[in-house]
Amino acid sequence: xxxxxxxxxxxxxxxxxxxxxxxxxxxxxxxxxxxxxxxxxxxxxxxxxxxxxxxxxxxxxxxxxxxxxxxxxxxxxxxxxxxxxxxxxxxxxxxxxxxxxxxxxxxxxxxxxxxxxxxxxxxxxxxxxxxxxxxxxxxxxxxxxxxxxxxxxxxxxxxxxxxxxxxxxxxxxxxxxxxxxxxxxxxxxxxxxxxxxxxxxxxxxxxxxxxxxxxxxxxxxxxxxxxxxxxxxxxxxxxxxxxxxxxxxxxxxxxxxxxxxxxxxxxxxxxxxxxxxxxxxxxxxxxxxxxxxxxxxxxxxxxxxxxxxxxxxxxxxxxxxxxxxxxxxxxxxxxxxxxxxxxxxxxxxxxxxxxxxxxxxxxxxxxxxxxxxxxxxxxxxxxxxxxxxxxxxxxxxxxxxxxxxxxxxxxxxxxxxxxxxxxxxxxxxxxxxxxxxxxxxxxxxxxxxxxxxxxxxxxxxxxxxxxxxxxxxxxxxxxxxxxxxxxxxxxxxxxxxxxxxxxxxxxxxxxxxxxxxxxxxxxxxxxxxxxxxxxxxxxxxxxxxxxxxxxxxxxxxxxxxxxxxxxxxxxxxxxxx
Numbered sequence: 001x002x003x004x005x006x007x008x009x010x011x012x013x014x015x016x017x018x019x020x021x022x023x024x025x026x027x028x029x030x031x032x033x034x035x036x037x038x039x040x041x042x043x044x045x046x047x048x049x050x051x052x053x054x055x056x057x058x059x060x061x062x063x064x065x066x067x068x069x070x071x072x073x074x075x076x077x078x079x080x081x082x083x084x085x086x087x088x089x090x091x092x093x094x095x096x097x098x099x100x101x102x103x104x105x106x107x108x109x110x111x112x113x114x115x116x117x118x119x120x121x122x123x124x125x126x127x128x129x130x131x132x133x134x135x136x137x138x139x140x141x142x143x144x145x146x147x148x149x150x151x152x153x154x155x156x157x158x159x160x161x162x163x164x165x166x167x168x169x170x171x172x173x174x175x176x177x178x179x180x181x182x183x184x185x186x187x188x189x190x191x192x193x194x195x196x197x198x199x200x201x202x203x204x205x206x207x208x209x210x211x212x213x214x215x216x217x218x219x220x221x222x223x224x225x226x227x228x229x230x231x232x233x234x235x236x237x238x239x240x241x242x243x244x245x246x247x248x249x250x251x252x253x254x255x256x257x258x259x260x261x262x263x264x265x266x267x268x269x270x271x272x273x274x275x276x277x278x279x280x281x282x283x284x285x286x287x288x289x290x291x292x293x294x295x296x297x298x299x300x301x302x303x304x305x306x307x308x309x310x311x312x313x314x315x316x317x318x319x320x321x322x323x324x325x326x327x328x329x330x331x332x333x334x335x336x337x338x339x340x341x342x343x344x345x346x347x348x349x350x351x352x353x354x355x356x357x358x359x360x361x362x363x364x365x366x367x368x369x370x371x372x373x374x375x376x377x378x379x380x381x382x383x384x385x386x387x388x389x390x391x392x393x394x395x396x397x398x399x400x401x402x403x404x405x406x407x408x409x410x411x412x413x414x415x416x417x418x419x420x421x422x423x424x425x426x427x428x429x430x431x432x433x434x435x436x437x438x439x440x441x442x443x444x445x446x447x448x449x450x451x452x453x454x455x456x457x458x459x460x461x462x463x464x465x466x467x468x469x470x471x472x473x474x475x476x477x478x479x480x481x482x483x484x485x486x487x488x489x490x491x492x493x494x495x496x497x498x499x500x501x502x503x504x505x506x507x508x509x510x511x512x513x514x515x516x517x518x519x520x521x522x523x524x525x526x527x528x529x530x531x532x533x534x535x536x537x538x539x540x541x542x543x544x545x546x547x548x549x550x551x552x553x554x555x556x557x558x559x560x561x562x563x564x565x566x567x568x569x570x571x572x573x574x575x576x577x
Contacts, residue, residue, distance in 0.1 A: 033165060036435070037134050043438040044175050045448050046126045051382040052177025053480040055095050056129055059103030060483070063111055068092045068100065071479035073469075073487045074295045075495065077278050078504060089505060090485070093268050093277030098224040099179040106132035116458035116481055121447045123454045123481060126177065133174045136181040140391070141165060143188040148395045150195050151351045156402070159420065160395040166428035169330035173387060176380045179224050184388045186224060190217030191392060194357065198350045201243060211249050214239075215256025222261050226279055227368040227385055232257060234364030238357050285373045286313050293531045296491050298499075310371070317370040321386075328386035333426045335390045337397035344400050355396050362389050378448060398423065450516035450562065457481040460513070463571040469505055471496055472513040473532065486513075493534055497549065511567040512550050514539055519562060538564055 047053050054072055061069040070092040077089055092100075106128045107114065116123050141161050148157035164170065173180045190213075197210035218235065221228040236250050243249030265275035274280060281300075285291035287309045294300070321328065329335045342359065346352045365385040374381045405419050447453055451474060460482035464470055468485070472478050475486035487509060490496050500509035518532040519539045527536050550566035 033138070036171065039435055039438055040171055040175055041127070041130060044122060044127065044130055045444070045446060046122045046452060046454065047129065047177035048380045048448060049176060049178060049377040049382065050474070050476040053476040055099040055179070056103050056125060056177060057476070057480040058092050058095060058100035059107055060114060060125070062100060062104035063107050068097060071483065071485045072475045073485065073505060074278065075298045075488060075490045076281060076295045076300070077272070078298050088271050091271050093272045094279050096224055096226060097264055098220065099182060102132060102182055103129050115461070116454050118455040118458065121454065129177050130175045133177065133181040136185045137170060137174045140181065140184040140188050143185070143192055144391045147188060147192045147195055147392070150199070151348070151354060151395065152399055156395070156399055160391070160398050163332070163334055163394050163398060163424065163427050164391045166424060166431050167330045167332055167390060168431035168434050170387060170390065171431065173380065178380060178382050180384070180387055182224050183221060183228070183385070184391070186217060186220050187388050188391070190214060190221065191354070193217055195350060195354060198353055202349055207243070207249070208252060211252040212256045215253035216260050218253070219257045219260025223264060226276070227365065227372060227383055230364040230368030231361040234360040235357060238360045242353065282372055285375065290531060291375065293491065296488050296531070298490065298495055314370045317373055318366070321366060321369060321374070325386070328384060329393065330387060330390045331430050332390055332394060334397040334401065334423055335393040337400055338393035341396040341400035344403060358389065358392055450521055452477055454481045460484055464511060467507050468511070469507050469509045470511040470513050471509050472515070473518040474515050478513065489535065491531070491534065511565065514564040516562050
């Protein structure tokens with residue numbers, strides 16, 4: 001019928017070019033993003049790193065109303081406490097405050113069912129934290145859109161956001177439990193305030209409000225990760241010379257930053273005698289000992305630690321970073337082209353200035369990462385800050401590439417579309433490969449073993465009382481999955497017995513839990529001569545140790561008996577998974 005044919009034609013035209021077309025494209029985009037997120041969550045295997053679990057267990061204490069309390073004790077904290085070390089030892093000064101607070105928000109709806117279910121290989125608390133991180137990532141992309149639209153235009157903003165959404169490395173970090181997604185969200189908000197300040201400057205309007213917002217944004221970043229202070233220092237120097245008269249804008253930004261950050265520093269000083277808290281000792285990582293080696297010591301011996309050793313460490317770490325820069329930038333070809341965009345003169349002054357600010361902040365971050373190091377656990381690193389620059393670098397990279405493509409003056413109508421498709425294929429290949437492996441590839445273990453099996457760790461909750469302390473090489477996991485106090489086993493056996501005998505921990509150490517972290521994940525040389533060398537006979541399960549008061553052994557807390565649990569008496573009568 002002619003009428004029906006006309007209706008179908010009008011309907012198809014409406015779908016393709018009419019008022020419904022934008023909504024259909026938006027709906028398809030939302031469905032695609034939701035499908036990617038659902039796939040990553042369906043194949044989620046739990047939190048990946050010690051930092052993530054440490055922050056999570058502090059977040060659970062916040063939910064229960066105990067503030068920034070912790071079940072994870074580092075021997076180094078005993079030396080660092082000013083007074084009342086027995087109580088203060090269990091008050092955290094290592095982690096920044098915002099990640100545990102955000103974890104607490106994620107955990108709050110599950111407040112009544114946070115005990116590990118022996119039937120679940122992936123803890124429900126892990127899932128809640130991963131979902132929160134994904135939401136922060138998507139929120140960061142929304143802010144990125146508004147930043148890019150102001151710097152460029154709406155089409156480029158949408159294109160850049162699409163390229164960021166197919167970055168596999170960002171999606172992987174969003175399910176790691178690390179604070180990178182919170183950093184990404186706050187960083188984009190801070191850059192948005194900076195762009196607005198520049199727009200106000202060049203249009204002759206007042207900039208004080210936006211400068212205060214920039215300072216507050218950097219304060220929140222520092223409360224999320226201390227290494228961002230190096231980014232702030234670089235940005236502050238840049239701002240000091242960008243706004244006239246010189247120095248006044250930097251003073252406003254610095255005042256706002258200090259207003260946000262100082263209360264936490266004062267709190268750390270009251271608790272530990274150091275405004276930077278226990279985390280400041282992380283700078284010693286790789287100098288004579290690893291960070292773990294330093295944190296497991298009660299008394300610090302700084303012999304051989306000097307400016308020369310720090311210089312060598314910074315140089316070596318810088319070389320390591322440059323050698324892996326493509327990987328650290330999420331394998332994104334477009335993000336890497338940011339550095340080429342520095343050679344291009346953009347028409348808008350704000351657009352040109354912001355790229356140099358991004359370069360300055362990235363340079364400050366690189367120095368901070370070189371000073372403290374980038375130590376990976378299962379492919380993730382809490383100090384990996386390159387990732388938070390990927391979205392903004394992508395904006396400039398894609399702008400530069402499109403400018404160069406236009407200079408080719410190719411007259412084929414489909415050529416520009418094909419060029420954009422090639423960019424998506426290049427940037428999205430890792431995520432396409434990951435999704436293929438997750439959906440169609442060989443099955444992977446449903447948990448992150450080695451070294452973590454949440455139900456096997458959670459059994460310590462029934463074996464131990466809240467007043468008893470377990471010494472372990474994975475105290476963060478005992479604190480998170482078992483919800484029991486745990487001490488990072490000291491370097492020496494004597495230190496462990498002294499701490500327990502003299503009551504320095506506020507409770508008795510009545511059990512020892514060793515896992516693949518000190519055992520099967522290391523080479524024979526690492527076990528014999530590494531950080532856990534004094535514990536080697538127990539780790540190898542070849543003999544008992546003299547001086548260790550724990551004589552009752554259980555070898556059933558792992559696959560293929562790779563874990564050792566020793567206690568003062570038989571505790572295995574409780575049901576285990």
